[in-house]
Ligand SMILES: Nc1nc2c(ncn2[C@@H]2O[C@H](COP(=O)(O)OP(=O)(O)OP(=O)(O)O)[C@@H](O)[C@H]2O)c(=O)[nH]1
């Protein structure tokens with residue numbers, strides 16, 4: 001028997017044992033749910049504000065209090081930002097999440113096994129942060145923009161560390177900003193260091209559920225720290241009250257913005273990327289290229305060298321930015337690589 005078959009069979013057995021174990025745990029949980037049912041309050045609306053492995057923190061939409069909850073085994077995976085129906089615990093112990101609302105959007109990332117897992121729900125603003133340092137890449141900005149477009153989340157570009165833009169750098173940043181401004185993307189300049197542009201940034205966030213994304217070192221944490229006053233950060237301490245401990249690892253956490261709205265933060269969201277998309281979706285994520293899809297002379301046009309290509313034609317006519325199309329090519333190449341790696345892995349294991 002080949003190594004590959006043996007591995008498959010072993011894997012199958014392990015999976016079977018795991019499934020049996022899971023079913024037992026779920027039966028036990030259901031029993032416990034019934035046992036505590038008479039100690040629970042009435043069903044009410046809530047919001048998931050943190051996630052800790054098998055438990056979640058739920059905030060009451062009635063009085064803003066937060067409580068640790070477990071959730072019914074039949075519920076789909078809950079994530080921070082989910083709106084739920086739940087029953088608070090009357091005395092000590094955990095509350096129970098009994099139902100979830102439909103999501104308006106969901107952000108996903110792959111787990112350790114490469115399977116896509118949701119990390120945040122109902123986000124409606126993506127703040128894409130870039131800065132003079134580390135040196136920005138329009139390709140990376142495009143990746144985030146495509147991800148936002150495909151998830152139905154409004155992107156806002158934030159050029160942080162504006163204090164570092166001198167006369168020498170200024171023309172370069174004006175040029176970069178113009179590309180996105182012309183496409184209709186909102187773009188703000190800010191500085192977490194000298195508080196420049198922060199009121200415009202606050203205005204862009206107010207009333208929305210937001211995430212900050214961007215390269216490491218562009219100043220996301222610095223901006224979040226300025227935007228959330230001490231009172232808000234103190235909500236972290238609440239998790240201690242509910243017995244979760246300050247050092248419990250969370251996948252994500254939701255903070256309230258002082259003027260209304262929420263901010264969801266997590267390392268997983270910061271690394272948010274284009275995990276699962278194919279070439280057609282990539283094109284759809286480029287708002288100026290999407291309407292040109294299907295207008296090339298050849299149906300299987302690669303948009304590289306064919307005559308009558310709507311995309312290269314639009315660049316030649318000066319209707320769309322050559323840099324954006326160039327980025328599209330580069331990102332498309334990486335999609336091929338990802339697909340190939342996936343294929344190689346599945347072939348070898
Ligand atoms: N000059 C200047 N420096 C800033 C500004 N904002 C942040 N920094 C500095 O940039 C560095 C990185 O900031 P962080 O807030 O840690 O960046 P981040 O994007 O959260 O990085 P990761 O946590 O790695 O994703 C720190 O040394 C900050 O002090 C700014 O507006 N101006």
Ligand SMILES: [Zn+2]
Nearest residue numbers: 296301303309
């Ligand atoms: Zn074409």
